[in-house]
Amino acid sequence: MPGFEVIDEEEKKAISRIFDEGKVFFAHGFDNKRKHYHVREFENKLKTVFSPQMADALCVSSGTAAIKVALKALGIGKGDNVITQSFNFIATVEAIVDTGASVIFTDIDDTLNMSPMSLESLITKKTKAIIPVHMLGVPADMISINKIGKRFKIPIIEDACEAIGAKVAKKYVGGLSEFGVFSFDFGKMITTGEGGALFSKKKNDGKIARMYHDHGHKNIPDLPRGLDRAGLIGFNYRMTEISGAFGKVQLGKFSGILKESKKRYLTLERYISHNQIKLRHVNLGNEPNYDTFVISIENKKLRDRVISLLNQTGFGTKNLPDAFNWHCAYFWKHINKKIRNKEVTNCYKRLLRCVAIPILVSKPIIDYKNIASYINELS
Ligand SMILES: Cc1ncc(COP(=O)(O)O)c(C=O)c1O
Known part of the structure; x- marks a missing residue:
């Protein structure tokens, strides 16, 4: 919640600096016109602060987009089931439905988040991902949920959109499972107006997520963007440099x-x-x-x-x-x-x-x- 309350001159200056330093609002290219790659710098800082143990941190246009990108990186689609909890925000469900998969809802426990017992009772052969959500800043029972995920070999996407800064056994949420998701919308702990981040534990998942959020671009080093190759059919869920610059200031606070x-x-x-x-x-x-x-x-x-x-x-x-x-x-x-x-x-x-x-x-x-x-x- 409080991110918007602490916005001041610092964020304003960070955005003005983009104008002074070449007016590049795109995360890629224009190398000789700019001094910073704000989105990439924000990603590095997020990874250092919240989940150095994860292979990749990717900034995207919203928390909803981050969930969708994670589901796409897992290849989830029509005929699959994704389990999430009944106390939730509609965004998580929309991301699942948008892939063509069906949503199954668990009951909640005393934390008001996913009940591990209910989760276990709902797993079938069709279950391809589990999304526990740390609602209103309190962690779900990740120790039990991760154990269930491992036992059934089902990947877990932690929706930490509302819980940036919450911890389980001294580790920040968002870095505890195969994927973790943050939202930086205007009501969140830190904000970029709109924005989100996706943490991936496996290098290859991170690579697929990165391609998917950027029209399938492989971003082959030394190849100009126009000559770059597509690794898959993607979409545009990129974060702008304005949000990246803004996010770096908020993270400092x-x-x-x-x-x-x-x-x-x-x-x-x-x-x-x-x-x-x-x-x-x-x-x-x-x-x-x-x-x-x-x-x-x-x-x-x-x-x-x-x-x-x-x-x-x-x-x-x-x-x-x-x-x-x-x-x-x-x-x-x-x-x-x-x-x-x-x-x-x-x-x-x-x-x-x-x-x-x-x-x-x-x-x-x-x-x-x-x-x-x-x-x-x-x-
Ligand atoms: C639990 C949860 N998941 C996902 C989202 C979606 O985030 P965004 O608003 O950045 O798309 C939100 C946003 O409120 C949320 O609270």
């Missing part, structure tokens, strides 16, 4: 964003003490990115009072329930008319009780302490 978000999140955790309010579960050894604080309230009257308090005081309630329709498969009859099965309905019932409090670094910490005490006073 990332540790500060995380630190400030953590202070506010821990204030809520420390001071919310209502006996009818449960806090979202985070697995032992996992760390959220402190972007959103989710509480669960069984009592509908109390829940409605908490929601109106958050709205009246300017906090809002982010995706739960602000944009519930876009984040739960229960509402996606346009994807599948029979979508309301056991897994999806269980997830819906669990999420109905949840309220998401956004963490904003521009809001003073005292506001979080105060809202916690107002919530505690509600009956």
